[in-house]
Amino acid sequence: MRGHLILRVVSKLLIPFLLLFALYVQFHGDFGPGGGFQAGVIVAAAFVLYALIFGLREMQRIIPPAALEVAVPLGVLIYAGVGVLTWFLGGNFLDYGMLDSHDPSHGQHLGILLVEAGVLLTVASTMLLIFYTFAGRGR
Amino acid sequence: MEGLNELAFVLGGVNHWITVFLIMAGLYIIVSRSNMIKKLVGLSIFQTSVYLLYVSPGKIIGGTAPIISDDFAVYSNPLPHVLILTAIVVGVATLALGLALVVRINEAYGSIEEDEVYSDGDWN
Amino acid sequence: MLIDQFPAIVVGVPLVAAALCAIVRNETACWLIALAVAFLSFVGSATMLGQIQEYGVALSYEMGGWAPPAGIELRVDLLSGYLLVLVSLIATAVLIYGRQSVRVEIKESIRGWYYTMYLLCMCGLLGIVITGDAFNAFVFMEISSLSMYTLIALGKDRRALAAAYQYLIMGTIGATMYVIGVGLLFTITGTLNLVDMADRLAPLLDTPAAIAGMAFVVVGLSLKIALFPLHLWLPNAYAFAPSAVTAFLAATATKVSIYLLMRFIYSVFGFGFAIEQTPIPEVVMVLSIAAIFAGSFSAIFQENIKRMLAYSSVAQIGYITLGIALANATGLTGSLVHIFNHAVMKGALFMLVGGIALQIGTVRLSDMAGVGKAMPLTMFGFVLGGFSMLGVPGTVGFVSKWYLAIGALENGWWWVVALLMLSSLLVLAYMGRVIEVAFFRERPEGAPPISEAPKSMLMTAWVFILACIYLGFDTSFTVGVAQQAVDVLMGGAQ
Numbered sequence: 001m002r003g004h005l006i007l008r009v010v011s012k013l014l015i016p017f018l019l020l021f022a023l024y025v026q027f028h029g030d031f032g033p034g035g036g037f038q039a040g041v042i043v044a045a046a047f048v049l050y051a052l053i054f055g056l057r058e059m060q061r062i063i064p065p066a067a068l069e070v071a072v073p074l075g076v077l078i079y080a081g082v083g084v085l086t087w088f089l090g091g092n093f094l095d096y097g098m099l100d101s102h103d104p105s106h107g108q109h110l111g112i113l114l115v116e117a118g119v120l121l122t123v124a125s126t127m128l129l130i131f132y133t134f135a136g137r138g139r
Numbered sequence: 140m141e142g143l144n145e146l147a148f149v150l151g152g153v154n155h156w157i158t159v160f161l162i163m164a165g166l167y168i169i170v171s172r173s174n175m176i177k178k179l180v181g182l183s184i185f186q187t188s189v190y191l192l193y194v195s196p197g198k199i200i201g202g203t204a205p206i207i208s209d210d211f212a213v214y215s216n217p218l219p220h221v222l223i224l225t226a227i228v229v230g231v232a233t234l235a236l237g238l239a240l241v242v243r244i245n246e247a248y249g250s251i252e253e254d255e256v257y258s259d260g261d262w263n
Numbered sequence: 264m265l266i267d268q269f270p271a272i273v274v275g276v277p278l279v280a281a282a283l284c285a286i287v288r289n290e291t292a293c294w295l296i297a298l299a300v301a302f303l304s305f306v307g308s309a310t311m312l313g314q315i316q317e318y319g320v321a322l323s324y325e326m327g328g329w330a331p332p333a334g335i336e337l338r339v340d341l342l343s344g345y346l347l348v349l350v351s352l353i354a355t356a357v358l359i360y361g362r363q364s365v366r367v368e369i370k371e372s373i374r375g376w377y378y379t380m381y382l383l384c385m386c387g388l389l390g391i392v393i394t395g396d397a398f399n400a401f402v403f404m405e406i407s408s409l410s411m412y413t414l415i416a417l418g419k420d421r422r423a424l425a426a427a428y429q430y431l432i433m434g435t436i437g438a439t440m441y442v443i444g445v446g447l448l449f450t451i452t453g454t455l456n457l458v459d460m461a462d463r464l465a466p467l468l469d470t471p472a473a474i475a476g477m478a479f480v481v482v483g484l485s486l487k488i489a490l491f492p493l494h495l496w497l498p499n500a501y502a503f504a505p506s507a508v509t510a511f512l513a514a515t516a517t518k519v520s521i522y523l524l525m526r527f528i529y530s531v532f533g534f535g536f537a538i539e540q541t542p543i544p545e546v547v548m549v550l551s552i553a554a555i556f557a558g559s560f561s562a563i564f565q566e567n568i569k570r571m572l573a574y575s576s577v578a579q580i581g582y583i584t585l586g587i588a589l590a591n592a593t594g595l596t597g598s599l600v601h602i603f604n605h606a607v608m609k610g611a612l613f614m615l616v617g618g619i620a621l622q623i624g625t626v627r628l629s630d631m632a633g634v635g636k637a638m639p640l641t642m643f644g645f646v647l648g649g650f651s652m653l654g655v656p657g658t659v660g661f662v663s664k665w666y667l668a669i670g671a672l673e674n675g676w677w678w679v680v681a682l683l684m685l686s687s688l689l690v691l692a693y694m695g696r697v698i699e700v701a702f703f704r705e706r707p708e709g710a711p712p713i714s715e716a717p718k719s720m721l722m723t724a725w726v727f728i729l730a731c732i733y734l735g736f737d738t739s740f741t742v743g744v745a746q747q748a749v750d751v752l753m754g755g756a757q
Contacts, residue, residue, distance in 0.1 A: 188443070189446060232405070237428065
């Protein structure tokens with residue numbers, strides 16, 4: 001990818017905004033359309049774009065596949081961990097209202113934020129891992 | 140007037156017609172193609188029909204996005220969208236797993252044509 | 264109260280444990296985690312079943328504190344408790360059994376993933392049974408199916424890949440059909456909670472959307488059940504999966520789908536509509552009898568023993584659905600009892616065959632000459648399991664066939680009883696072939712010496728074989744729970 005100057009410059013310009021947009025979608029999730037799934041896919045798309053332009057090896061140097069293999073279950077653990085935490089606080093599984101002892105709606109805010117963070121992590125790393133797995137196979 | 144009623148029937152259910160078309164197109168591709176990738180394409184089209192089936196009745200004409208506000212009384216049903224988000228994720232996972240299997244089959248058999256794979260070796 | 268949290272613990276903990284296993288990925292640690300979690304689920308399920316039997320009230324759990332019908336409800340009644348006990352029991356046993364065979368059949372680098380997938384699959388299967396929400400059942404169905412496809416593809420033979428692909432296509436069509444049906448029902452009722460859906464559907468049952476929805480749900484689930492002629496994925500999937508996976512798959516996956524079908528037919532659409540006003544009983548009746556005979560006949564001509572047992576599963580599924588088609592309490596009891604009994608005896612047989620595969624390296628009938636002398640305990644267990652499949656009095660196979668036969672006689676269908684007898688002869692034919700080759704033929708000259716399967720495998724299989732005989736005499740658990748569950752199913756509808 002030495003020669004494609006325009007592609008390289010444009011993608012370098014685009015990637016920060018893609019990531020920013022992903023964060024917007026992520027944190028907008030508890031007020032309107034958005035959330036971890038969509039944000040995760042946008043994050044993954046930004047990285048996939050990087051890999052397409054600068055090569056898979058360069059991408060794997062930045063985020064090694066082994067790290068992704070840990071990130072996928074870690075996201076699930078964050079999600080489920082919130083559920084387990086609410087158990088210990090005396091509520092039902094994933095009963096976010098328990099997270100704040102004063103105001104349940106604050107707890108719900110906090111809960112959905114944590115859960116969506118887990119979803120973001122899992123979805124983004126799953127998507128990227130799928131890309132790695134298919135792109136890494138020679139013919 | 141007879142013709143108009145029929146027209147209304149056809150146009151009123153246009154989302155369902157498209158759903159039915161997608162179901163049949165998807166199933167037809169799955170049944171008729173022997174190439175494993177094409178079969179997966181058919182499977183994806185088949186699953187896509189479900190998205191339309193769920194999401195289209197959720198829209199209420201004149202309704203807004205489901206945001207609680209005093210200015211609006213009528214809003215679209217958000218539940219189908221959430222359900223279909225899940226169904227899309229399931230569809231992606233299925234497609235990824237299917238493609239991964241096809242890659243492995245190609246490595247093991249050197250072919251992704253179903254008639255070649257299943258005729259190869261003793262299946263008994 | 265801790266027991267109030269049991270429904271969530273039973274499915275939630277396997278999910279958390281699966282994620283943990285994926286991070287740990289050390290074989291022994293993963294196995295210990297999986298075993299502990301499966302056992303915990305079993306204890307939880309058994310406690311809940313005991314509780315429900317004692318007080319006669321279904322347990323309901325509000326996921327996330329949102330009350331049904333808006334929130335997702337986990338619901339354990341007698342029927343789902345019964346299935347939960349079955350699935351978690353088999354999952355625990357197969358983990359103990361599979362430790363040795365997994366070491367031989369699966370590469371070391373992916374054994375951690377194997378246990379991850381196993382736990383996910385268990386979580387999905389338990390989830391289908393425990394959830395009270397139609398769409399949630401679909402999600403759990405896909406969790407269990409996707410992990411099951413992966414588990415099948417781990418088989419060392421390359422045909423396992425093609426079998427897994429075939430299962431993926433058929434299974435996804437089935438699940439999508441199911442979700443289309445649920446979508447139609449959701450459109451007309453506006454709810455996904457099964458209990459609530461049943462209430463709201465009652466005045467709408469004659470509408471085309473309800474009938475179309477029912478058709479989609481029934482056909483989709485029939486694909487998952489592998490009801491003849493939609494069974495094409497089953498023989499290959501069973502035959503080429505790793506031994507431990509086959510034992511788990513054969514004993515649980517189709518049973519759970521049958522549970523869901525019963526839920527829809529009896530609880531959602533109701534006996535009065537689905538059985539009395541639609542052609543479901545007639546269609547299921549014809550297909551069940553076709554399954555029994557086509558499955559048994561195909562089994563007779565198989566060279567691969569795992570494939571033979573797989574075709575026999577197609578036939579046994581026919582017995583289970585026959586109970587639904589008989590449309591009376593006794594038949595349905597037989598069907599529910601056979602779900603448990605078939606899981607126990609087919610699980611045991613597949614476990615024994617897995618031991619043979621480990622020792623002689625193949626499961627082809629022609630390679631099994633003389634195995635009876637070299638592995639007497641394994642083959643003796645196989646004979647007892649065969650008796651049970653045959654329905655010899657004193658084994659579990661007899662109990663369920665007895666109830667099915669009585670159920671048929673209550674309807675005055677003596678020809679069904681005759682067909683049941685006839686089908687037992689076919690079982691004799693295919694099980695007899697294996698026994699003949701194993702006991703009455705000499706092991707060929709120069710064949711490497713073989714010995715009994717490892718103790719852990721043999722013992723687990725024998726526990727199940729002994730259970731086949733014990734439950735054949737003491738039917739208070741299976742028949743007792745099944746009869747109470749039938750009362751709930753039929754009582755809610757009539």
